[in-house]
Structures are given as C-alpha cells and as structure tokens.
Amino acid sequence: MAEMLEIAGRKLSSRLIIGTGKYATYSQNAEAAEAAGVEMVTVAVRRVNLTDKDKPLLVDYLDPEKYIYLPNTAGCFTADDAIRTLRLAREAGDWNLVKLEVLADQKTLYPDMEETLSAAKLLIKDGFEVMVYCSDDPVYARKLEDAGCCAIMPLGSLIGSGLGIINPVNIRLIVEQSSVPVIVDAGVGTASDAAVAMELGCDGVLMNTAIAEAKDPILMASAMKHAVIAGREAYLAGRMAKKRYADPSSPLAGLI
Secondary structure, eight states: OOOOEEETTEEESOOEEEEOSSOSOHHHHHHHHHHHTOSEEEEETTTSOSSOTTSOOGGGTSOTTTSEEEEEOTTOOSHHHHHHHHHHHHHHHOOOEEEEOOBSOTTTOOBOHHHHHHHHHHHHHTTOEEEEEEOSOHHHHHHHHHHTOSEEEEOSSSTTOOOOOSOHHHHHHHHHHOSSOBEEESOOOSHHHHHHHHHTTOSEEEESHHHHTSSSHHHHHHHHHHHHHHHHHHHHHOOOOOOSSOOOSSOSTTOO
C-alpha cells in the first residue's frame, strides 16, 4: 500500500505495532518484529531492561536505529506515576513520543479515564507527544484529542484477554469523529481480530500477547502483518451491502 500511517510527523509504512513483553527471549521478540514487518515497538519502561548492562539489553536485539521505540506506562495506576515514569524514559533515551496508559485496577487493567485525561494534559504541557490508551468511550476519546493527544488508542477488549473487538459500534464512532490516528490497543487474539479492527477504519493495531503467547509467535507475527494489510485494503475498497435475500452472481435474464 502506497499510503502511510503518520503519527506526530513520523511516517510508517506498517500499520502494525507490537510490544516487547511476554516473549521467551529478546531474540524471539526480535524475530517476531522482523516477521511482522513493524517499524514501531512499544516498551514498558518499568519492566524492560534498557540500562542494566549486566543483563540482556533490549536495544541489543531491537535496534533503536531501525525501530521507533514507544515508551509506555504499563503498570501505572495514577497520573503521577505515569508522568514520573515517562519523564525518566525521556531522560534515559531522549524519547518524546510516548504511550500513556493509567490503569484502574489490577484485575481488569481497564483504563482510569479521569486519571488518564489528567496525565495527558500535563504531559502535553511538558512537551510530550502522547499516544493514549483509553476506553472505547467516544466522549472521552474526543476529550483526549481536544487535549492534544496525537493518537487515540481505544481497547478492543481487556488487555491480554484475546477476546477481540467486543464493541465495534463504539470503535467505529471514535474513528468517524477523530482527526488523529485511531489505533486499536488491547484484546486482539488472532488475525481475524486485527482484520476486523482495520475494516472498521482504524489506522492501525497494537498488540503484544496475541503474538507472544501464540504457539508459534513468529508465524503469528507474520499472520498479523497480512491481516492488518488485508483489513486496511478491505476498508479502502468498501464492502458490499448486506442483503436480506439472495442475489445471484449471474444475471437471470437470457437463460437458455
């Protein structure tokens, strides 16, 4: 596809973003990134080793010169924790484009939207370019965009659940109202889920567990690459209308 995904001035040919958690090794993570054809990887600043040279370093396997690193605030449950985490990330790696997520509770990992909006406003004021994980609530999605977020990232379903897109109507409403990229984040379980997200008009998909916990992560990464491309092309092509009754593929007139 000639068209590119543009986020905060960065142009990407791939509309798939993958994470860097739950893989058996950093080496496997690197193989998955290659198979998926991604150009951006999201990194949990609190969980991934970026600085301790006595242990394996993620940057030795996923070259920051090749991949755009997207620091995220996984594991943060308050706006203060998220802001502190991203300020440390900026100091450590000079990263300005970030993914904000502020969680409500450990059981569901559902976003706390009040804290998320508060953190987003402060981070943007502090000069960050914020891609934001959020609920599939069109009202909050609009508030986050109005606050200056450069990408809206509604959940498809709960993080790591693999339940797919459980509320396609709200995702579509968010797509229709947004002037910044909309990227489904969380809940994708298999390739068809990624295709559905793209067919709804989303600009991209972010996933981690669906690839990392597949029986064959590298093969699943490849499947996700093709699913995102197919879903985007289907959306651009425009699907046929749904009909209540059969409509023959060949004309009925002039039958022998």
